[in-house]
Amino acid sequence: MAVEGDRADLVPLSDAERHALLANPHDVDVPASRVTKNLQMLSVVLFLVVIIAGVVLILADHWRKGTVAVGGGMIWLGLIRWWVDSRILGVFAVRSRKFDSVFCILVGVLLLFVSISVDPLDS
16 A cells, blocks of 8 residues: 555656657557658647637637637647648647547537537527
8 A cells, every 4th residue: 555655656758658658549650750840840830820819809709700710720639630640749649640630620510600600699
C-alpha cells in the first residue's frame, strides 16, 4: 500500500518510452506526412484562429456568422487531418484519420446547414 509521498511505485521513463506511450494507437501504421512541419503547424494555427473567431462572434451575439466560422473550421480540421501528423494535431487526433475526417466534416456541414437554413428573426 502506497503512502502519500511514497514514489517507490513510479517507474522512470526515457523520452523514447514516453513518446511511444503518447502516440496515437490508431495511427501506428500510418506513414509520416510528406508536408513540412511548418506547413502542418500553420494549418493547425489557422484552424484555431477560425474557431476562436467563431466563438468570439457567437459571444458577441453574431451567432450566424460565428456558427458559419465554427462549421468552416470543423470542415478544415477534417481536411487537414489527412496531411497533419497526429503528434502535431495533439488532442484533435482522436481516432483514425478516416473516422476523424468524416466526423469533423459531418459536424462542420451540419453546423453550416443550421446556420444557413435558420430564418433570421428580423425578416
